[in-house]
Amino acid sequence: MRTSPAKLLILIAILLVIVVELRTVLAFFDVELTVLQGIAVGIVGIALLLVWAFSPLFSESDQ
Amino acid sequence: MTDLFVDSYPKQARVVRSAFLTAYIALGIGALFGVLQALHRTDILRLVESPTYYTILTGHGVFLVITFTIFFLVGLYQWAVTDSLGRGPVDMRLTWAWYGLMSSGTLLAAIAILAGFLDDPPTVLGSELSADVLFTFYAPLQANPIFYVGLVLFVVGTWLAGADWFRTWWSWKQENPDARIPLPTFMVLTTMIMWYISSIGVAVSILAFILPWSLGLTGSLNPTLTRTLFWYFGHPVVYFWLLPAYLLWYTVLPKLSGGRLFSDPLARVVFILFILLSTPVGIHHQYLDPGISDGFKFIVMTNTMFLLLPSFLTAFTVVASMEHGARQRGGDGYFNWLQALPWRDPAFTGMSLAGVVFAFGGFTGIVNAGMNINYLVHNSLWVPGHIHTQVGTAVALTFMAGSYWLVPQLTGNRLVGRDVALVQVVLWFVGIVFMTNSMYRGGLIGIPRRSAEPQYDFDYEIAVGSIPEIRAQLAIGGVLLFVSAMLFLVLILLTAFNDDSEPIVDGTIPPALSGPEDSPRVLDDLRVWIAIALVLVAIAYAFPLANIVSRGGLFGPDIGPFPVVVETVASVLSTTDTGMYLEALVETES
Amino acid sequence: MRIHQYERLWLIGAMVLIVGFIVTITYGAVGLGITMVDDQEATLPPDDIDDDERFADPRVEQVGEDEYEAYVVAMTFIYQPDPIEVPANSEVTFYVTSRDVIHSFTVVGTNTNTMVIPGEVSVMTVEFDEPGEYGVVCNEYCGSGHHDMEGELIVHPEDEFTLTELAVDAPESVAPGDDVELEATIDNGLLEDLDVTLEAEIGDETFEEDVTVAGDGSETVTITVDGEELGEGDHDWTISVDDETESGSVTVGDEEDGGDDS
The missing domain is CATH 1.20.5 (Single alpha-helices involved in coiled-coils or other helix-helix interfaces)
Structure with missing residues (x-):
């Protein structure tokens, strides 16, 4: 694992927060995400984080 | 490992534990009331009739921002004074006296508030037992006198607590005539000076006007005057909630990061700025009030903006201290040091996340303070959004995180469920962002705060998303926060009974990188700052108060009480028959 | 340091x-x-509201070309007048006071927002460029029915806006041989002259009359109908000007005179 469970938890929390706030920010630029799109972005983001954290490829290449 | 607080000062630890216990009980009730409101106003689950919503709202406000925060404050400050001076109070009887006064005051106010749940409340002191007047109790809304008596006892209790700490310090000073005031004690004393200056406002408002009026001794009052006196106290009180969190950020957080405070002198400057600037800004809550000239409003606007300064300084010092700690732990790089911080520690993570949310809340606070844009957001859902980021997270989450560090030292027990505690603080962070984001967005389109049913005949013109989505987001946030608060209380309860364990906490606070010797001694001369603060208060308030009294009179233009009961609705409506309308206005076809 | x-x-x-x-x-x-709400307006104790010429009769008044004043009273849990109607392309000064507790006068989604404190009068001047409808809510907790306190603000297209008021003075009954006289008074609240057609209907008869009412003035039109032509019995009448309509009924003859007994 590339990071600790605690840091992973906090990264996921921050990601969720960014997704929630990002929808509001994007709307200022006339990009409107629906709730479903927002949830989708969140899920994809969390998945990427998990892959990044657990994938042996990443941890090898980075160390 | 050093001696635990509970071993070194068993008697003082008992006081701190009692204060924390009261705070946690209030947190539990307040959190329950909070989630009930979140579900009620979004029309997802309505367990009570809408008029009872305001009983719950009053309880939520009073139990959380008065009982929870201030009881935690007195506990924390008792710990800070004892720990940093290395001695207990001169006379413990005074200590228990203020705890007793504050508790009985809380109890009286709580009885008056909770009587709102009764179908047929008893009559006490000549009026019905109820206090559906919210935390701000704006006259001519009137509560039972018991409510006001409770508030007065509570505030007098806090005054005695301050006197107790000043007495302890004075006694310490006789033994250490040349020593600088230790930073934690300095913070306690400066906070209390701010509190003495500001709480006079609410004391005068209640004792001179509202209490006699609620007892029927005086027939009328001036609503603008009592409201202005309330806000004279009502803005500094937010710093009264915030400064204990600052104390934790300045002393405990750097230590948890693995280092020490960056600058002791600037910490002192920050607290002095709060003495000076906290009070002469209260009228910024009254930008929309008639009867106060725009010149006075402009003056408080500038004062308010300068209040940003101590918070900016705090942001720098705290982050710099964390970076120093991270580098001590082996962190490097421009941002990589963040990884070296002890994220597994719920006390550290909770306080850091609280700090992040505080920064966001600071920006919305600037919007509120901007007197012209305030007209767009005043009393909309935006405002509780701001409040929940500040007192509801910067303060409350810091207190919870601080509890994870302090409670083991106060009980001698190891913290139960450290990993669950980490989840708890993260859950709070996510919950608050969900809830406040929806509140900000709702507020901008005009959804009002403090309303049981913000569903009206007209449609809100929404720019982003939809109303059901905003409601759902608010409710999800509220539920997450409730779950988080309950988790916290369970962990603390389990810790309190975790008798046969040894805490693994190091309670020592390392000295600052740049110590008090780097600052001029005048910073410690509290009399100077009190004098300047009083002058600033006089400049900001003498003319507005004189103007308000000369306009409306000390006791107002014959304004009677308005008991908050349903019966009055019918009697008022009967006076408003159509004869009073001018029916000349024409509906034109379109 | x-x-x-x-x-x-x-x-x-x-x-x-x-x-x-x-x-x-x-x-x-x-x-x-x-600008901010400030202390420009003198205080007004709630007990004096009914004697105050602005608030005794809460209304919208034209005070200049494209300039209007709205006198609004807030009380638990309504606003008067409701709805408040103003024309587009106008500048409206709101004067708002409270009869009882602290309320707010908040036009939803705009920065037209003020506290309404008993004893004080809040003054705000607002420009309305476009026609539209706004909700007005109280956003200061004012008692158990606080969430029911709402009003409406309608901004009409400029050319469809009038401040016309119609009042009719009509007898309840007349003797069989007498005339029935309906006295219609048209008030024009606007500063410009108003050209309207008054339409009246009584029994089977209809009347139409073009009237010009001077700005800020009133005009009285009397419609006279011979009672005998109507015949004995009850006759419904209706008088309308623009969208204002008044109606009632008149009895010719004294049989079953409902008005006199008791």
């Missing part, structure tokens, strides 16, 4: 930001003319 170099920079940056905020707000107040 020793201050770290970075901290000094940060301090200067913070001060610049603070001064910047103050400057932008000052610009908003002075440059853009965003």
